[in-house]
Amino acid sequence: MNNKIKVERAVNNLTQEQLAEMVSVTRQTINAIELKKFVPSTVLALKICKVFNKSVEEVFSLEDTD
Amino acid sequence: MNSKLLPHTYQKIGWFLLLPAFVAGVFFLFKSNFVDGPEMKTFGYFGDELLGVQKKAAIRIDDIQVIPNVISVLFLIGGLFVMFSKEKKEDEYINQIRLKSFQYSVFLNYILLFFCILFIHGIPFFHVMVYNLFTIIVIYILRFQYLIYKNSINE
Numbered sequence: 001m002n003n004k005i006k007v008e009r010a011v012n013n014l015t016q017e018q019l020a021e022m023v024s025v026t027r028q029t030i031n032a033i034e035l036k037k038f039v040p041s042t043v044l045a046l047k048i049c050k051v052f053n054k055s056v057e058e059v060f061s062l063e064d065t066d
Numbered sequence: 067m068n069s070k071l072l073p074h075t076y077q078k079i080g081w082f083l084l085l086p087a088f089v090a091g092v093f094f095l096f097k098s099n100f101v102d103g104p105e106m107k108t109f110g111y112f113g114d115e116l117l118g119v120q121k122k123a124a125i126r127i128d129d130i131q132v133i134p135n136v137i138s139v140l141f142l143i144g145g146l147f148v149m150f151s152k153e154k155k156e157d158e159y160i161n162q163i164r165l166k167s168f169q170y171s172v173f174l175n176y177i178l179l180f181f182c183i184l185f186i187h188g189i190p191f192f193h194v195m196v197y198n199l200f201t202i203i204v205i206y207i208l209r210f211q212y213l214i215y216k217n218s219i220n221e
Contacts, residue, residue, distance in 0.1 A: 024157070025155075025157040025158070025159065026155050026157055026159070026160070028159065028217050028218060029157050029158070029159035029160075032159055032217065033159075038159050038162065040158065041158050044158060
């Protein structure tokens with residue numbers, strides 16, 4: 001699954017640490033999602049999108065392999 | 067995320083019990099002949115006498131070796147506390163690492179046991195059985211700590 005968290009963070013001027021705190025996870029979790037090492041739960045995906053004020057499809061998208 | 071885990075404080079208590087028990091356990095396995103050492107009376111299932119010479123009740127009060135029993139109990143309590151307590155900040159990614167580590171440790175444990183059964187025989191196999199009581203805990207903790215560590219540096 002692809003995601004644009006890094007881009008959205010830059011747009012919103014947030015560090016990994018700040019975003020992590022806003023959605024109550026560790027910074028490592030945000031990092032792992034950005035590196036595509038971890039696919040977040042639906043709940044966490046929705047929380048992240050809420051921070052960016054975007055819909056889920058705008059931030060997360062399927063890959064061909066999914 | 068996972069509310070069934072113990073609070074983070076238990077992890078510190080766990081390490082405090084686990085590490086001395088681990089050192090003592092390894093030392094005991096190498097140095098002891100499993101026969102000498104202080105004994106105490108305790109209640110439990112002892113089964114029949116090994117050679118069937120002296121007939122006693124299977125469930126009775128009888129002597130047990132104090133040192134290996136104390137080490138094992140402390141090791142298990144410490145190990146379980148470390149395994150089943152929350153990290154400082156527990157979230158779904160940590161939870162996934164936790165589950166992966168469980169899978170890894172059970173799998174590796176039985177692979178090791180498989181080869182021990184094939185290649186270790188007689189009295190040395192007794193040692194394998196003793197180690198095997200604790201290997202899932204040890205492998206789990208090593209794997210979990212390694213993944214957490216790798217995750218914190220590999221960015």
